[in-house]
Amino acid sequence: MATLSAPSLSWRRTLGTAALGVSLTLSTLWGIWATRSLLALEKRQVVTVQLSRIMGDFVEAEARSGRPPEQTRGEVEAYLQAVQASVERLGRDGRTVLVAEAVVAGGVPDMTDTVRADVARRMGDLARAAR
Numbered sequence: 001m002a003t004l005s006a007p008s009l010s011w012r013r014t015l016g017t018a019a020l021g022v023s024l025t026l027s028t029l030w031g032i033w034a035t036r037s038l039l040a041l042e043k044r045q046v047v048t049v050q051l052s053r054i055m056g057d058f059v060e061a062e063a064r065s066g067r068p069p070e071q072t073r074g075e076v077e078a079y080l081q082a083v084q085a086s087v088e089r090l091g092r093d094g095r096t097v098l099v100a101e102a103v104v105a106g107g108v109p110d111m112t113d114t115v116r117a118d119v120a121r122r123m124g125d126l127a128r129a130a131r
Contacts, residue, residue: 048100049087050112054119082122086115 058079062072090097090111100110 044094044096045109046096046098047090047109047111048098048103049090049115050100050110051083051087052101053112054083054116079119079123082119083115085122086118089118090115 058076062075065072067075087097095111097111098108100112
């Protein structure tokens with residue numbers, strides 16, 4: 001039967017203590033990260049945007065413009081890109097953006113006018129850049 005010597009027992013005890021210390025440190029760090037993540041989610045604001053109204057108004061204006069189809073196609077593409085960029089900016093600013101047509105319950109702030117103004121600004125910037 002083999003007997004363990006004093007240095008071998010001491011080594012195992014030190015290794016076990018170190019593993020426990022590392023485990024506690026990692027658990028604490030994970031707890032801090034999880035708490036911060038949950039608090040960040042709690043601060044997010046849910047908003048709606050009426051994309052069908054924005055797009056409908058644009059399509060109606062384009063239909064009355066009398067532009068050739070090639071130019072209209074380019075305008076529509078630029079407009080879609082501007083709408084997408086504007087909605088993405090809302091998301092980067094800490095908001096969760098829902099399409100208003102898919103929201104059943106009220107009480108959610110509507111950012112349609114904000115998106116419309118931002119898209120108009122972006123389209124104006126594109127028009128100035130094209131000149």
